[in-house]
Amino acid sequence: MAETNRPRKPPAGKPAPKPGKGPARAYDGPPDYRVVGRHGVYPETSHDEIARFNFLAQMNRHLSANLMPGVAEAFEARVRPAYERENGRPFADRHDVRRALTRDPVWQWWSLLRRATMETRQQAGRWVTLRQAEALNEKVRALTEDDARLVLDPAFRQPRSTEAIDHHCMPGSYHTEITPGDVTGPANYDAGIFATTGGMLGRFNDGGGVAVAEWVRRNLPDFKPKRILDIGCGLGHNVVPIAAAFPDAEIIAVDAGAPMLRYGLARAKSMGINNITFVQADVADLSRFGNESFDWIQSTMFLHETSYRTMPLIFAETNRLLRPGGIVLHVEQPQYTPEMPLFEQAMRDWDAFYNNEPFWTKLHEVDLDDWMARSGFARQTILHGGVAAIVDPEVFPEAARDTRQEDYGRKAAWHVIGAWKAA
Amino acid sequence: MTGKPDPLLLAGAKAKGKRPWFLDEPDIERVMNITLALMQEVSVLRERLDTVERLLERGGKVTKSAIEGFSPSREEAAERGAWTQEYIARVLRILQQDREAIASAGEASSEQVAEEFARPA
């Protein structure tokens, strides 16, 4: 059939679409940054700074939706066949797969852009917060000074696991203070995460915590926790919704980074959440808290930033601190099981090797049930579950629909591994 | 450090931990990092221009504070988002084509086709 410019007759009852009107393709991308939830200590963002975050959210989307699938295609079409030809055997493990991938141009370009996008996002967010450092630090000081719910330890020394490397390429990581009382680190983390995730964690980047609270409410309807401990709380993204869901509970949130805790308390207060105390400590030694003094111990996206040396100490502490009948829940990305294809394992390892998350690869290869059991949790009390970020469907129709889009290790869906303390 | 910390210097600071490079030629990667930053700034300029146009369409004054205070409706945000998607797809076209080429590894080159066409019947 010849191509024609002649307008066709519209079907009866439907007006003809005006030429040039309406989008050429339906928009399915991230929302504008301006829908982000702003609390009382959220950094100010100028028009152009917002535009930078908008670009970065779109870049991350392009990387995961349009470029990353090419890595899987190159893997099947040429990386795997070439490896098998050269070695006369299939891949032995995920490291074999990853090393083979590093020689493929599609992997290389996807990776270099992913790394560059992360570094660019850090620069964008750091500029936003550092240019207004004095005002931000002052706001947080005014909200937290002399508040008994902020317990800092001036003699605290960072454990090796938080100090060795700047996690996810965030300069200064969670603990560095550029000036005394500095909170620009957490403010940058807070302002940028919405761009990195394309808003998939919700307006307040708390979709994980909202989902955990909902999971507990649904699966344990009779559980009425009075005292809750959040370990590795960060700036409190995911403990705030738990505190909101259990307003009668007392929440203790522990982290190694003083700036996170300062900012966390100010943020929580400004959101009307007043039942959280933020404590600076190494969660491998929580001797300041008495035996059996908590009903629920929670960690969210925390275990992958610990180490084999500290993990048994942390598990043993959770066991000691739980009341009989209490529960511990760790929310993490899924473990690498034998059923998980080696390609998927290698892709999930990307952040470990190329985004400064070194322990990620080590955590995900162990049998966590075994580690929990060795720390004193009875086998039959260990539980597994799954949660996906719960977000406002008005703002994030796509996230709420849970598209099948995979972003190896960065998807807003997690596994829960936990245990009951035998009553 | 003496005096006030310089936000610009600190914003671009390197994260602790040896940086991985992905290409055999780090210089190409350096150029690509610079290109990405420029891509970002073009996107910023375009969003600002779009804001100005929409303010004009609304019939209001186009002042710096009007630009700072502008907030797109959901439809407007979708239009702006779609533009950014198109823009990224255009700039990174060659990577799309690299991906498409995976499936057609055995494709003949023009040179080969020319030889083929020159073969007698």
Ligand SMILES: C[S@@+](CC[C@H](N)C(=O)[O-])C[C@H]1O[C@@H](n2cnc3c(N)ncnc32)[C@H](O)[C@@H]1O
């Ligand atoms: C990826 S962040 C997760 C933050 C938070 N749970 C969330 O969901 O947003 C990990 C946090 O764990 C903290 N952390 C790591 N090791 C720690 C330790 N041994 N003791 C206390 N905090 C630790 C870090 O300072 C960091 O804030």
